[in-house]
Amino acid sequence: MGRYGKRADVIVHEDEPFNAETGLAALAEGSLTPTDAFYVRGHGAVPEVDPAAWRLRVHGLVERELDLSLTTLREAFRVRTETATLQCAGNRRAGLMAIRDVPSEAPWGPGATGTATWTGVALADVLAVAGPLREAAHVGFEGADLCPTERFGGSIRLDKACRPEVLLAWAMNGEPLPPIHGAPLRVVVPGYIGARSVKWLERIEVRSTPWTGYFQHVAYRLLPQDGTPGPGEGMPLGVVALNADVLSPADGETVTAGAVEVRGYAFAGGERHVARVDVSIDGATTWSQAELLEDLGQWAWRHWRITVDLAPGEHEILVRAWDSSAATQPEDEAALWNPKGYVNNARPRVRVRAAAE
Amino acid sequence: MGRYGKRADVIVHEDEPFNAETGLAALAEGSLTPTDAFYVRGHGAVPEVDPAAWRLRVHGLVERELDLSLTTLREAFRVRTETATLQCAGNRRAGLMAIRDVPSEAPWGPGATGTATWTGVALADVLAVAGPLREAAHVGFEGADLCPTERFGGSIRLDKACRPEVLLAWAMNGEPLPPIHGAPLRVVVPGYIGARSVKWLERIEVRSTPWTGYFQHVAYRLLPQDGTPGPGEGMPLGVVALNADVLSPADGETVTAGAVEVRGYAFAGGERHVARVDVSIDGATTWSQAELLEDLGQWAWRHWRITVDLAPGEHEILVRAWDSSAATQPEDEAALWNPKGYVNNARPRVRVRAAAE
Numbered sequence: 246m247g248r249y250g251k252r253a254d255v256i257v258h259e260d261e262p263f264n265a266e267t268g269l270a271a272l273a274e275g276s277l278t279p280t281d282a283f284y285v286r287g288h289g290a291v292p293e294v295d296p297a298a299w300r301l302r303v304h305g306l307v308e309r310e311l312d313l314s315l316t317t318l319r320e321a322f323r324v325r326t327e328t329a330t331l332q333c334a335g336n337r338r339a340g341l342m343a344i345r346d347v348p349s350e351a352p353w354g355p356g357a358t359g360t361a362t363w364t365g366v367a368l369a370d371v372l373a374v375a376g377p378l379r380e381a382a383h384v385g386f387e388g389a390d391l392c393p394t395e396r397f398g399g400s401i402r403l404d405k406a407c408r409p410e411v412l413l414a415w416a417m418n419g420e421p422l423p424p425i426h427g428a429p430l431r432v433v434v435p436g437y438i439g440a441r442s443v444k445w446l447e448r449i450e451v452r453s454t455p456w457t458g459y460f461q462h463v464a465y466r467l468l469p470q471d472g473t474p475g476p477g478e479g480m481p482l483g484v485v486a487l488n489a490d491v492l493s494p495a496d497g498e499t500v501t502a503g504a505v506e507v508r509g510y511a512f513a514g515g516e517r518h519v520a521r522v523d524v525s526i527d528g529a530t531t532w533s534q535a536e537l538l539e540d541l542g543q544w545a546w547r548h549w550r551i552t553v554d555l556a557p558g559e560h561e562i563l564v565r566a567w568d569s570s571a572a573t574q575p576e577d578e579a580a581l582w583n584p585k586g587y588v589n590n591a592r593p594r595v596r597v598r599a600a601a602e
Numbered sequence: 603m604g605r606y607g608k609r610a611d612v613i614v615h616e617d618e619p620f621n622a623e624t625g626l627a628a629l630a631e632g633s634l635t636p637t638d639a640f641y642v643r644g645h646g647a648v649p650e651v652d653p654a655a656w657r658l659r660v661h662g663l664v665e666r667e668l669d670l671s672l673t674t675l676r677e678a679f680r681v682r683t684e685t686a687t688l689q690c691a692g693n694r695r696a697g698l699m700a701i702r703d704v705p706s707e708a709p710w711g712p713g714a715t716g717t718a719t720w721t722g723v724a725l726a727d728v729l730a731v732a733g734p735l736r737e738a739a740h741v742g743f744e745g746a747d748l749c750p751t752e753r754f755g756g757s758i759r760l761d762k763a764c765r766p767e768v769l770l771a772w773a774m775n776g777e778p779l780p781p782i783h784g785a786p787l788r789v790v791v792p793g794y795i796g797a798r799s800v801k802w803l804e805r806i807e808v809r810s811t812p813w814t815g816y817f818q819h820v821a822y823r824l825l826p827q828d829g830t831p832g833p834g835e836g837m838p839l840g841v842v843a844l845n846a847d848v849l850s851p852a853d854g855e856t857v858t859a860g861a862v863e864v865r866g867y868a869f870a871g872g873e874r875h876v877a878r879v880d881v882s883i884d885g886a887t888t889w890s891q892a893e894l895l896e897d898l899g900q901w902a903w904r905h906w907r908i909t910v911d912l913a914p915g916e917h918e919i920l921v922r923a924w925d926s927s928a929a930t931q932p933e934d935e936a937a938l939w940n941p942k943g944y945v946n947n948a949r950p951r952v953r954v955r956a957a958a959e
Contacts, residue, residue, distance in 0.1 A: 404900075467877075467928050469891075480877040486927040514927065516873040520824075520837040543761075570843040570871065571824050571945040572929065588928040 255282055258351040262287040262392075263425060266356035273492035273508050276539050276548045277328070278359030280418045285425055286333045286357065288460065289392035292445050296429040301413075305385075305451035308376030315429055318413065322366035327410050329435035329544040330512050331442055333357035334465055334482050337490070337589035344579050347586035355490045355593075358512075360545050363433045365414035368449075369407045377403060377451050385450040386432050386443035392460070399441050399465070400456035401434055401483065410435045410515070410544050413446065435544035436515035438482045440465045455481065468584045485514045487574055488590040489522060489566035492548075494597050502557040502599035507535075509593070511566035512546035519547045521567040526553050526560055535564075555599035562595045612639055615708040619644040619749075620782060623713035630849035630865050633896050633905045634685070635716030637775045642782050643690045643714065645817065646749035649802050653786040658770075662742075662808035665733030672786055675770065679723035684767050686792035686901040687869050688799055690714035691822055691839050694847070694946035701936050704943035712847045712950075715869075717902050720790045722771035725806075726764045734760060734808050742807040743789050743800035749817070756798045756822070757813035758791055758840065767792045767872070767901055770803065792901035793872035795839050797822045812838065825941045842871045844931055845947040846879060846923035849905075851954050859914040859956035864892075866950070868923035869903035876904045878924040883910050886920055912956035919952045 254268035263285055271282035296315055303311035336357035338347060372384070385400035405411065412433045415422055422428040427444025434441040440460060455461060466479035489511035494500050511519040523532035535551035553562070567573045575581060578591040611625035620642055628639035653672055660668035693714035695704060729741065741763035744755040762768065769790040772779055779785040784801025791798040797817060812818060823836035846868035851857050868876040880889035892908035910919070924930045932938060935948040 467924075480924065480926070480928065482926075482928065484874050484925075484927040486929045517841050567837065568841075569837065569839075570841040571837065571839065572843045572947070573932065575930065576933070590929070 256354065256356065258353065262289050263291065264351060266353055267359055268356060269492050269495050272356060272359065272510070276360060276541055276545065277418065278361060280361065280420060280423065280426075283359045283361060283417075283426065284333065284357045286335070286439060287390070287425075288397050289390040291424050292389040292391070294389055294429055294445055299429050299447070301430065301446065301449065303371060303375045303449045303451070306378040306381040306453060307451050308378065309374075311371070311375050313371070315415070318366055318371075318430070319415070322370045324364065325367050325409070325412060326362055326364045327412055327433065327435060327544060328360065328362045328541045329410065329433055330358065330360040330546045331433070331439045332485055332488065332512065334438040334440060334587040336488075338586035340578050340589050340591065341582050341586045344582050347584065350586050360541065361417050362419065363412050363414040364416035364419070365412040365430070365433070367409050368411045368413055368432070369409060371413065371449070372406060372451070375451065380453045381451045383452045383455050385452050385456045386441070386446055387448040387450070388427070388443045389445040389447050395459055397443060397460055398456055398458045399443060399461040400452065401437065401441055403451070405434070405437075436485060438465060438485055441483065464585070465587070466585070467587055470583060482587060484516070485512070486588050486590045487513050487517070487566060487568045487572055489564055489574060490593045491562060491564055491595045494595065496595045497597070499598045499600050500555065502555055502601050504552050505555050505597075505599070506550055506552050507562055508548065508550045509564060510546040510548050513566070513568035515544045517568040517570050517572070518543065519566055520569045520571070522549045523565050523567070524551050524553065525563045526555065528561065529563055532565070555597070557599050557601040560597050560599060562597065563592060565592045613711065613713065615710065619646050620648065621708060623710055624716055625713060626849050626852050629713060629716065629867070633717060633898055633902065634775065635718060637718065637777060637780065637783075640716045640718060640774075640783065641690065641714045643692070643796060644747070644782075645754050646747040648781050649746040649748070651746055651786055651802055656786050656804070658787065658803065658806065660728060660732045660806045660808070663735040663738040663810060664808050665735065666731075668728070668732050670728070672772070675723055675728075675787070676772070679727045681721065682724050682766070682769060683719055683721045684769055684790065684792060684901060685717065685719045685898045686767065686790055687715065687717040687903045688790070688796045689842055689845065689869065691795040691797060691944040693845075695943035697935050697946050697948065698939050698943045701939050704941065707943050717898065718774050719776065720769050720771040721773035721776070722769040722787070722790070724766050725768045725770055725789070726766060728770065728806070729763060729808070732808065737810045738808045740809045740812050742809050742813045743798070743803055744805040744807070745784070745800045746802040746804050752816055754800060754817055755813055755815045756800060756818040757809065758794065758798055760808070762791070762794075793841060795822060795842055798840065821942070822944070823942070824944055827940060839944060841873070842869070843945050843947045844870050844874070844923060844925045844929055846921055846931060847950045848919060848921055848952045851952065853952045854954070856955045856957050857912065859912055859958050861909050862912050862954075862956070863907055863909050864919055865905065865907045866892075866921060867903040867905050870923070870925035872901040874925040874927050874929070875900065876923055877926045877928070879906045880922050880924070881908050881910065882920045883912065883917055885918065889922070912954070914956050914958040917954050917956060919954065920949060922949045
């Protein structure tokens with residue numbers, strides 16, 4: 246935990262490879278997540294990369310292969326900054342595991358998500374120099390991390406790769422990217438599951454087909470609830486689903502009866518925006534609309550807050566977010582269970598006890 | 603109905619302005635909807651436009667105003683073709699009206715949607731010549747149709763307007779655009795509610811704010827279930843929600859017991875694609891996966907089919923589509939009711955009677 250910083254407000258799931266989620270208090274602090282509390286999902290040891298010797302290779306279905314140093318990236322391309330929310334596909338898995346076990350996967354809670362300001366260059370600008378060929382349809386990324394024998398990787402479609410929000414980033418919240426978050430360079434794919442934002446990037450491959458490596462072809466897929474599907478089966482994940490959660494009060498917390506402020510986030514993925522967040526304290530009979538807080542732009546979540554009046558006793562706070570297509574979160578967590586425990590975006594329920602003063 | 607063609611398989615909701623939806627048999631024929639059965643949603647009389655005298659004005663927050671003839675549009679820009687599904691925000695309203703009335707709105711059934719191949723130029727290419735200024739954020743469209751005193755119009759965000767799939771189209775399914783569908787030129791905004799695909803286009807206004815006309819600022823908004831909101835309130839609609847429907851057999855139909863083919867469509871909007879369609883004939887206890895039929899590209903629905911075995915008696919066929927973010931259709935139509943009856947994307951239920959041979 247030393248290399249991650251001194252924050253107490255993180256929950257470590259595994260030391261090696263290091264995996265930790267952000268505590269609710271750190272998430273509730275503000276719309277931007279502090280770097281030293283930002284969740285980490287790693288599949289291998291943090292690789293030792295010498296930034297001076299590091300090169301980025303761009304190859305595959307391109308007119309010209311590129312072999313770029315960090316200096317060239319910084320000096321030859323327009324520097325861009327984007328505020329974007331990352332969310333692990335396994336965020337809120339613990340809620341699904343309470344229904345039925347998910348073997349060999351960590352019980353991530355609500356903190357496998359966070360929002361940061363990322364600085365780097367647009368992948369689109371680099372691809373424009375390489376010149377994708379006519380057959381190009383996907384852009385693959387490969388990191389330097391061995392997990393355990395295969396390097397971590399994944400791909401996105403070329404049309405997403407050519408959008409200005411997809412960055413090759415060397416800075417996070419205005420500071421150099423920490424090693425644990427992918428220094429010297431990582432991909433940031435706003436609106437997609439965190440697994441596509443490949444860290445310790447060393448290779449970009451322009452392809453005609455999606456990535457065939459383990460972390461896209463086998464893992465990070467939504468599998469049928471029953472059966473034992475093979476590689477390439479199930480539904481590959483990519484674009485994130487509408488999600489929202491309560492950041493304060495915490496589930497099981499005791500609060501003082503009377504006016505209680507409820508805070509949380511909602512994230513619609515970017516192509517769609519958060520249109521509304523409703524809160525119910527009477528079992529979904531009546532709903533009140535929460536106030537949406539600062540707008541950090543298309544690719545970031547919206548924090549929200551509402552003050553509810555809680556009489557002494559037990560209460561359940563229920564939340565549902567709506568996106569700009571009028572889609573809302575699914576009600577039933579049980580219907581969302583899947584063998585790898587991905588994409589729990591059910592309406593959050595937080596139980597609190599209101600104690601008389 | 604004469605000007606619409608001779609097809610019997612359309613359901614006319616209103617003669618003047620002409621409003622009609624496509625019958626299920628025409629939708630089930632194939633993935634492309636026949637032009638002479640394609641749904642029509644009009645708010646005013648079809649305007650008489652002389653194509654030779656017609657001009658398209660592009661103005662507002664641009665470096666240079668444009669005043670374009672049809673000939674210039676056809677000759678000065680690259681011609682593009684896109685297969686795209688259009689869907690009226692009021693599609694499937696009848697299902698919501700069965701729960702609670704929607705005054706002053708027509709009871710559209712499942713046929714206010716269709717897919718065609720559109721040919722024209724990219725709006726992006728025209729905007730590139732006009733040169734949006736720094737403050738530009740929205741692109742408004744105005745038609746020639748008076749509805750009844752205001753011209754029909756609406757806007758989309760500049761980033762969507764600059765995407766290659768948004769067309770200014772003069773042809774539909776390889777033939778000149780019929781007058782009822784917006785000749786000589788209409789907008790086609792794939793993945794958005796049909797109301798943004800403005801017909802009889804005459805004016806494009808690059809703006810800093812969304813369209814303030816009736817058809818975006820007052821109508822085509824998702825209003826709270828209770829209360830009487832004023833203009834600009836509620837949630838503006840734009841991106842379409844994941845939807846799917848059964849095209850065959852029809853609700854209430856009698857089929858021959860035994861192997862019955864069920865056909866339908868699913869549409870995820872384009873940014874997300876249809877990942878899976880499940881069908882249940884036992885009240886959502888077990889689900890079988892339907893076969894996805896031809897892929898017409900990112901902006902078109904997927905037709906699907908499955909053969910189910912129906913014993914003699916009454917049956918309910920229940921369908922749920924999934925998109926690539928692992929989002930699925932809402933279960934409860936009642937929860938979707940809203941004062942204008944928009945965006946019914948609940949899981950479809952079709953009741954059939956299987957008769958012994």
